Amino acid sequence: MIRGRLWLMLVLSVAASWTLAAPAAEPFTAQVVRVKDGDTIVVLRGTEQIAIRLEGIDCPESGQAFGQKAKQATSALAHGKTVTVHPTGTDRYERTLANIILPDGRNLNHELVRQGWGWWYRQYSKDQGMGKLEAEARAAKWGLWAESNPIPPWDWRAAQKNRGIPVLGEVVANGVEIMGLLPDPAGRDEGNEAVEIGNSTDRPVDLAGWKLVDKAGNQYRLAGTVAAKGRLRIVMTTPTMPLNNDGDTVMLLDPAGVVRSRVEYTGEQVRAGKWLEFGRRRGGTRRTFTASPNWCTVPASPTVLVALLDQRCSFGNQMSW
Numbered sequence: 001m002i003r004g005r006l007w008l009m010l011v012l013s014v015a016a017s018w019t020l021a022a023p024a025a026e027p028f029t030a031q032v033v034r035v036k037d038g039d040t041i042v043v044l045r046g047t048e049q050i051a052i053r054l055e056g057i058d059c060p061e062s063g064q065a066f067g068q069k070a071k072q073a074t075s076a077l078a079h080g081k082t083v084t085v086h087p088t089g090t091d092r093y094e095r096t097l098a099n100i101i102l103p104d105g106r107n108l109n110h111e112l113v114r115q116g117w118g119w120w121y122r123q124y125s126k127d128q129g130m131g132k133l134e135a136e137a138r139a140a141k142w143g144l145w146a147e148s149n150p151i152p153p154w155d156w157r158a159a160q161k162n163r164g165i166p167v168l169g170e171v172v173a174n175g176v177e178i179m180g181l182l183p184d185p186a187g188r189d190e191g192n193e194a195v196e197i198g199n200s201t202d203r204p205v206d207l208a209g210w211k212l213v214d215k216a217g218n219q220y221r222l223a224g225t226v227a228a229k230g231r232l233r234i235v236m237t238t239p240t241m242p243l244n245n246d247g248d249t250v251m252l253l254d255p256a257g258v259v260r261s262r263v264e265y266t267g268e269q270v271r272a273g274k275w276l277e278f279g280r281r282r283g284g285t286r287r288t289f290t291a292s293p294n295w296c297t298v299p300a301s302p303t304v305l306v307a308l309l310d311q312r313c314s315f316g317n318q319m320s321w
Contacts, residue, residue, distance in 0.1 A: 038070030116143020
């Protein structure tokens, strides 16, 4: 009998929680009284102060490059103004997620991305319009995109948490990927290791802003253009990210910091003067399956050697003699 009563109380409690659950929050007007950083503000609604995390955008952290400028941009657009708050939910810090409409009708979230002071937070947002605004700002080199390869805040936070070692993020494939590595070239390793980047899309891809990152957090900035349906081999003449002959994990990141490809290899697969080629497997990671023969090496500039693989050797369009 007691057990039956407990069960009945549990059912009634759950039913009550459903009945009393708050409906979706309605838009409201409030005054922006504080700007904490580029994507976090505090608004005053009556006598209540509410922390707002801007929906769909991630601005540089205060300790990052451009962090203060992003905060200044948000302040210039919104501080002291009466805005319309469109709540979309709450985050794990109990802040209200929202889109903010400025007095002139502009969306603050969109405007910050349009001006180049933040990234589209693609991991949590499905707003494709935000992605278009980010691409336009990057192409025009507005705001933080004036820097050739700004560090996305999610990478910066992960590096701080892991003492500079990046988290191996989820691979978001887009047709540009690591096709091969040469970790043990004939002769001296330093300045002669190489990577092959493939492009299965119908458009050429400029690698400016792209980078390789290994498991230890070392980085190598890429250059050159990969032809549509083509491949590009780049000699890593600057020893900022040595390819470990004992095996490693290497990621390919686009200018927005999204992991587009990840490969793994072991020391047993490394052979002197032989390329490691990669085959796709589940999860977006590519693993070695064979070693390729030597390839044509063409000197291009003092800093990078490039061979475009389309049955002949040629140069990336950024090379100079």
